[in-house]
Amino acid sequence: MTAEQFIASRASExxxxxxNVDFAAANMQVSVTRKxxxxxxxxxxxxxxxxxxxxxxxxGQAIGEWLVANCPEFSAFNAVQGFLNLSLSNVYWQETFxxxxxxxxxxxxxxxxxxxxxxxxxxxxxxxxxxGHIRNNLLGASVSNLLKAAGDxxxxxxxxxxxGVHICKSMYxxxxxxxxxxxxxxxxxxxxxxxxxxxxxxxxxxxxxxxLDDVHEMLVKWEEGDPAVRELWQMMNQWVFDxxxxxxxxxxxxxxxxxxxxxxxxxxxxxxxxxxxxxxFVKDPDGxxxxxxxxxxxxxxxxxxxxxxxxxMTQDLGTAERRFAEYKLDSHVYVVGDxxxxxxxxxxxxxxxxxFDWAEQIFHLxxxxxxxxxxxxxxxEGTVVDADDLIxxxxxxxxxxxxxxxxxxxxxxxxxxxxxxxxxLGALKxxxxxxxxxxxxxxxxxxxxxxxxxxxxxxxYTHARxxxxxxxxxxxxxxxxxxxxxxxxxxxxxxxxxxxxYPQKVAEAASAxxxxxIANYAYDLAKEFNQYYHDTPILKEPDAAVLSMRLSLIATxxxxxxKAMAILGIxxxxxx
RNA sequence: GGUUCCGUAGCUCAGCUGGAUAGAGCAACAGCCUUCUAAGCUGUGGGUCAAGAGUUCGAAUCUCUUCGGAAUCACCA
Numbered sequence: 001m002t003a004e005q006f007i008a009s010r011a012s013e014x015x016x017x018x019x020n021v022d023f024a025a026a027n028m029q030v031s032v033t034r035k036x037x038x039x040x041x042x043x044x045x046x047x048x049x050x051x052x053x054x055x056x057x058x059x060g061q062a063i064g065e066w067l068v069a070n071c072p073e074f075s076a077f078n079a080v081q082g083f084l085n086l087s088l089s090n091v092y093w094q095e096t097f098x099x100x101x102x103x104x105x106x107x108x109x110x111x112x113x114x115x116x117x118x119x120x121x122x123x124x125x126x127x128x129x130x131x132g133h134i135r136n137n138l139l140g141a142s143v144s145n146l147l148k149a150a151g152d153x154x155x156x157x158x159x160x161x162x163x164g165v166h167i168c169k170s171m172y173x174x175x176x177x178x179x180x181x182x183x184x185x186x187x188x189x190x191x192x193x194x195x196x197x198x199x200x201x202x203x204x205x206x207x208x209x210x211x212l213d214d215v216h217e218m219l220v221k222w223e224e225g226d227p228a229v230r231e232l233w234q235m236m237n238q239w240v241f242d243x244x245x246x247x248x249x250x251x252x253x254x255x256x257x258x259x260x261x262x263x264x265x266x267x268x269x270x271x272x273x274x275x276x277x278x279x280x281f282v283k284d285p286d287g288x289x290x291x292x293x294x295x296x297x298x299x300x301x302x303x304x305x306x307x308x309x310x311x312x313m314t315q316d317l318g319t320a321e322r323r324f325a326e327y328k329l330d331s332h333v334y335v336v337g338d339x340x341x342x343x344x345x346x347x348x349x350x351x352x353x354x355x356f357d358w359a360e361q362i363f364h365l366x367x368x369x370x371x372x373x374x375x376x377x378x379x380x381e382g383t384v385v386d387a388d389d390l391i392x393x394x395x396x397x398x399x400x401x402x403x404x405x406x407x408x409x410x411x412x413x414x415x416x417x418x419x420x421x422x423x424x425l426g427a428l429k430x431x432x433x434x435x436x437x438x439x440x441x442x443x444x445x446x447x448x449x450x451x452x453x454x455x456x457x458x459x460x461y462t463h464a465r466x467x468x469x470x471x472x473x474x475x476x477x478x479x480x481x482x483x484x485x486x487x488x489x490x491x492x493x494x495x496x497x498x499x500x501x502y503p504q505k506v507a508e509a510a511s512a513x514x515x516x517x518i519a520n521y522a523y524d525l526a527k528e529f530n531q532y533y534h535d536t537p538i539l540k541e542p543d544a545a546v547l548s549m550r551l552s553l554i555a556t557x558x559x560x561x562x563k564a565m566a567i568l569g570i571x572x573x574x575x576x
Numbered sequence: 577g578g579u580u581c582c583g584u585a586g587c588u589c590a591g592c593u594g595g596a597u598a599g600a601g602c603a604a605c606a607g608c609c610u611u612c613u614a615a616g617c618u619g620u621g622g623g624u625c626a627a628g629a630g631u632u633c634g635a636a637u638c639u640c641u642u643c644g645g646a647a648u649c650a651c652c653a
Contacts, residue, residue, distance in 0.1 A: 044595060083596060288651065305651040312653050341580060342648050451615055453601040461615045469612050520590060534617045
């Protein structure tokens with residue numbers, strides 16, 4: 001039970017005792033007391049006025065008196081207007097602290113029994129990953145971690161778009177203009193080489209639009225299984241996969257299951273027949289099949305072309321059906337940009353019309369685009385921020401900052417490199433994940449991502465500081481739970497209060513599918529610690545009981561920071 | 577044109593299931609390292625929460641209107 005719930009239930013008892021009226025604890029409004037007022041939590045008494053038939057302050061006064069008189073957990077109160085500020089006793093906070101410190105799984109919510117598939121990344125194999133993909137990947141990986149922490153059974157998946165006309169364009173340009181170049185011969189990462197081919201094709205098309213016909217011919221050959229085309233396709237795709245693999249590895253992204261579009265693009269065709277049989281789809285005279293969604297405020301949606309081939313939507317319908325059946329899913333999250341909001345609206349609606357009751361369990365985690373100061377990234381104008389370049393740049397920034405401080409002198413080089421990568425990536429991941437997914441975000445390539453303030457490295461640094469203190473305290477067994485050993489100071493109570501709210505934050509973040517909630521929580525916790533650190537000497541504390549309590553407290557803080565940041569996929573170093 | 581989303585400090589963002597005087601960071605300015613890591617801490621200045629109306633004891637938060645921005649509505653994926 002959270003402190004808020006505890007207070008609400010006691011307040012409910014107070015109302016019953018004072019006014020003989022039942023007022024459900026769930027309807028009590030309890031929040032953390034504002035900084036400028038005395039107290040831990042505040043009960044808003046306005047909703048109780050029609051029960052008390054008294055002025056707001058008087059009502060607060062009466063309830064406050066009853067609580068302090070009848071519940072030992074409350075140590076003091078003050079009523080200001082309609083706000084009853086309540087202080088909980090030191091013992092209450094010590095017990096709270098002890099239960100957190102004694103629970104290794106603190107923050108892991110009980111199993112929901114829900115099995116959820118999260119699809120994200122889903123790249124095209126005709127060009128390398130850019131900053132937009134980074135946001136997608138980080139969100140997908142992080143939301144997966146988040147749902148796991150909230151008790152779901154999560155399957156991470158990706159659907160690689162490895163076929164289609166765009167791939168053929170790269171293949172065609174490579175054949176005509178790249179003179180057999182390979183990643184080995186050029187020393188270029190495979191996905192970048194294929195990306196160059198794609199760019200080259202755009203030039204060829206400009207010079208002579210007829211090349212498009214050649215590409216379509218190539219696509220037809222691919223669909224027929226022409227050995228030469230398939231071989232080329234396989235070779236170039238493999239270059240891309242190898243390149244992606246490196247980028248994923250650098251970002252720490254993994255999947256439980258990878259789908260390839262060349263295996264799934266024909267799925268969904270039998271659903272079209274089913275829809276026709278059910279009368280929810282219609283066939284036009286030219287043979288094309290549609291679903292009429294005008295009654296739902298949308299348009300008519302094509303599901304089968306007049307030549308009998310399927311469209312993107314058809315495939316998605318089939319893929320969803322197969323996944324729900326194969327994995328017995330309770331829910332499916334798609335991490336896809338908000339430019340596809342309409343697509344997912346239609347997807348859910350069509351599935352519902354086909355009679356699938358799980359259609360409403362599909363959740364489109366729709367995130368905003370990453371924009372540059374001058375607007376959207378455009379590959380034609382060369383403003384795309386390349387993922388590999390950015391990761392490298394972050395590494396170099398971290399390296400420069402570290403070397404300047406000289407704090408890592410004497411550390412082996414490979415360990416330093418690992419650390420630079422951890423810090424650079426921490427800055428990048430935090431920068432992206434701290435923003436509400438729904439919102440579009442701005443990235444200015446001219447300004448480097450900050451390492452100070454509300455950033456990943458700030459939290460990493462805080463963690464390293466705590467570790468440094470714990471290293472120096474050999475006399476006290478690390479990890480020992482000395483939570484109840486001593487009275488807590490006001491600042492320590494603030495820390496315990498924040499720690500105690502972590503499980504709620506996980507639940508809140510998970511229900512909003514928002515890692516940003518966790519990011520901001522971790523920042524608050526780190527900031528609160530730094531203030532505490534600044535004016536409370538820990539190792540110099542003469543009283544052994546107080547010293548152990550403090551060490552327990554900071555060890556618990558470090559652990560909670562690690563757990564929260566692990567949800568974001570960010571590692572915390574012991575030194576930096 | 578229809579639908580959907582967004583607009584909070586100079587900049588980047590929190591806060592949005594209605595609660596007290598709207599918070600951080602960056603940037604600017606002024607302090608704090610002989611003292612557990614200064615990637616830190618403290619302080620100052622900075623706001624018509626796009627505008628207007630409504631609901632309410634109470635609105636940045638809910639509703640409507642207007643203005644501004646974005647996405648989308650393909651026999652593209």
